[in-house]
Amino acid sequence: MQLLNQTLAAIKPLDEEAMARAQAHLDDLTKPPGSLGTLETIARQLAGIKGEVPRRLSRKTHILMAGDHGVVAEGVSAFPQEVTPQMVLNFASGGAAINVLARHAGAELVLVDIGVAAELPDLPGLLKRKVAAGTANLARGPAMTREQAIAALEVGIEVANEKIAAGSELLGIGEMGIGNTTPSTAILAAFSGLPVEKITGRGTGIDDQRLQLKINAIRQGLEVNRPNPEDPLDVLAKVGGMEIAGMAGVILAGAASRVPVLIDGFISGAAALVATRLAPGAKEYILASHLSEEPGHAATLELLGLKPMLTMQMRLGEGTGAALGMTMVEAAIKIYHEMATFSQAGVSGALDS
Numbered sequence: 357m358q359l360l361n362q363t364l365a366a367i368k369p370l371d372e373e374a375m376a377r378a379q380a381h382l383d384d385l386t387k388p389p390g391s392l393g394t395l396e397t398i399a400r401q402l403a404g405i406k407g408e409v410p411r412r413l414s415r416k417t418h419i420l421m422a423g424d425h426g427v428v429a430e431g432v433s434a435f436p437q438e439v440t441p442q443m444v445l446n447f448a449s450g451g452a453a454i455n456v457l458a459r460h461a462g463a464e465l466v467l468v469d470i471g472v473a474a475e476l477p478d479l480p481g482l483l484k485r486k487v488a489a490g491t492a493n494l495a496r497g498p499a500m501t502r503e504q505a506i507a508a509l510e511v512g513i514e515v516a517n518e519k520i521a522a523g524s525e526l527l528g529i530g531e532m533g534i535g536n537t538t539p540s541t542a543i544l545a546a547f548s549g550l551p552v553e554k555i556t557g558r559g560t561g562i563d564d565q566r567l568q569l570k571i572n573a574i575r576q577g578l579e580v581n582r583p584n585p586e587d588p589l590d591v592l593a594k595v596g597g598m599e600i601a602g603m604a605g606v607i608l609a610g611a612a613s614r615v616p617v618l619i620d621g622f623i624s625g626a627a628a629l630v631a632t633r634l635a636p637g638a639k640e641y642i643l644a645s646h647l648s649e650e651p652g653h654a655a656t657l658e659l660l661g662l663k664p665m666l667t668m669q670m671r672l673g674e675g676t677g678a679a680l681g682m683t684m685v686e687a688a689i690k691i692y693h694e695m696a697t698f699s700q701a702g703v704s705g706a707l708d709s
């Protein structure tokens with residue numbers, strides 16, 4: 357709890373003056389003002405976070421949290437629970453989508469077993485930080501104790517702090533956990549009050565029958581647990597998951613150390629909801645990479661007040677969208693530093709109206 361409290365207390369507002377300076381420079385580049393849209397927004401946000409737009413990012417780290425979910429007993433996923441540890445092995449040997457896209461982005465990939473239900477071997481790049489071997493079934497009672505939720509948040513903070521201390525200047529988050537679109541939907545429902553049937557999606561591709569089981573499990577979980585939306589730790593513990601908590605911890609640690617954090621799809625969006633309910637100021641340090649096909653994601657981003665960089669019809673998770681987002685951040689940095697200004701290029705400015 358001490359680490360969590362210290363981290364929350366360290367989150368400070370963005371540097372508004374640096375953002376105004378960055379905006380003036382962006383408006384002086386050889387293009388109509390604002391015409392590079394989100395690339396400009398990213399550059400301005402980086403200036404607010406770092407005090408200036410960095411020339412390059414020396415190290416980028418993608419943190420992938422893996423955890424399991426007792427609620428799979430309700431039949432909410434199209435895949436069996438053993439896929440979670442099997443995919444961790446796949447990540448460790450470099451063959452999953454996130455491996456390809458993290459390599460494409462030039463990011464190191466860190467795997468964290470924060471709550472996988474199986475015992476994993478020692479693997480390259482895998483940090484063993486298991487809080488528990490999977491959550492309890494949220495449809496029948498609390499998924500975690502409050503202590504477990506705090507411990508999982510603090511694992512995320514610790515891992516992010518280690519990577520930041522090692523020189524990482526941009527963090528991405530992602531997850532693996534069969535069943536985890538169910539707790540993510542429950543978190544969104546608890547904070548937003550939106551009707552469960554409107555925000556529940558097909559995750560890994562469930563059929564109509566499983567979709568109904570999933571809606572029922574989420575409704576029952578909310579009824580049995582009565583998570584208090586005014587108490588983010590209560591929501592996280594009762595209807596969340598360990599990898600969701602871990603990702604929320606990474607966001608908070610990034611915000612506390614003024615390091616931007618790229619979120620991914622629906623599940624990392626649920627983590628961002630938890631993080632920003634714990635510390636509203638953390639929002640300024642988040643970059644929303646893409647809009648997932650999962651129906652609750654648009655509502656999640658709206659609640660967060662964030663706009664996604666990309667719409668790619670993706671719905672995988674693992675942080676695949678976040679890895680693509682890293683390449684957009686680097687594009688924004690290059691635009692900011694490599695474009696000529698109007699005076700440098702001898703290009704006339706806008707006419708007076």
Ligand SMILES: Cc1cc2ncn([C@H]3O[C@H](COP(=O)(O)O)[C@@H](O)[C@H]3O)c2cc1C
Nearest residue numbers: 433435531532533534535536537559560673
């Ligand atoms: C092979 C495979 C690889 C994945 N990588 C991410 N997910 C994604 O699917 C899961 C969530 O969907 P649901 O709630 O329907 O289980 C998470 O593990 C998520 O990261 C995967 C799912 C599968 C099957």
Ligand SMILES: O=C(O)c1cccnc1
Nearest residue numbers: 559621622648671672673
């Ligand atoms: O939006 C996501 O990240 C997502 C959606 C479905 C399944 N897994 C992940």
